Structures are given as structure tokens and as C-alpha cells.
Amino acid sequence: MMIRARLCLLTALSLLAGCGRVADLEPAPGQPLPVKPLMARATPTPAELLTAPPYARPERVDELVRRSEPRKPDAFDLPPPTGSAAPPEPAGTDPDPVTNETGPAVPQ
Template sequence: MKHSATLLLLPGFALLAACGQTAELRPETGKQLPEAPYGREERLSAEELMETAPQAAPERSVELRRRSEEREDDPFDLPPE
């Protein structure tokens, strides 16, 4: 009996998990967006505040090796004492 009840609830949970908010972002009633940053006259919109700054998610700048290469001798690679 317990198994049949969980089987009936699973599609409902799947549908609930699939729904998402698609409305425009706005501050709660009675609250305002943060003040404008220094040097800017108008406040940022909610969408602009949600954008990730380049410092928070930098692009990968490491070039991956395409073939194996011999390592150069490292004078600081010393065995433990």
C-alpha cells in the first residue's frame, strides 16, 4: 500500500520541480533596489544586479597541452627532509 502511494506522488513531485518562475524580477513590496554604485547616476535594474562580474567567474586562461612534453628541471623541486 505504501509503494502505490509513493508511485502516485512521484509524477506530482516531478511536475512541481519542473515549474519555474518566468516573471520579471522586482524588489519586494515596500523595499527598494540598492543605491547606485559610485560614479553612476541611476540605480541598476534587478537583471543587471543578477549578472556575474568578470572577477567572480573568470575565463579559463590556461592553454591545455596538445602533446606530451619533457619537463624542465625545477631547482625548487626538492625531496622532503
């Protein structure tokens, strides 16, 4: 039963794939091509209308670095503070003591 359903599905898909027709695209009988764009010198042909412009399909760049070059100095590439300490507080601030105590757990 299962094999028969798969066989029917495979047959239907192969018939569907084979029914496509390859021919040049042309406007419907009695219908003109689309109007000429305002800034175009001539009305584009169907092949020109179906060709994607270069900006629609940019070339893929897999290799980002073509040759090794030393990096330029970066003013923001600073080493970490010494002793793994946090940076000091800004001038004029009053540091509040911070504790991890949350107090007793009292149901409310």
C-alpha cells in the same frame, strides 16, 4: 502499496516542479531598488545585479599545456645519490649507532 507510494511521490514532485513562475524580478510595490554603490556611476538595474561578475565564474581551463616546450633547467632537480646510499652526515655531528633491537618484552 510500494508502487502507490512511488506514484504519489512522482506526482507530487511533478506538481511541485510545474508550479514555478517565470517572470522578471522587480522590487516589491512601493520599494525602491537598492541604493547606488559609492563608486558606481549609476544605480544598477535588476539584470545587472543578478549578473555575476567575470571573477565570480572564471573560465575553466582543461588544457594546461597548449604546445610542447622543453623544460627550463631546474637547479633543484638533482639525480639520486650513487649506490642508493643515504647522504653523508653533516660536518661536526657524531653519528650514534642505530639498532632495530627493542629489548626483551617484559610486562610492567
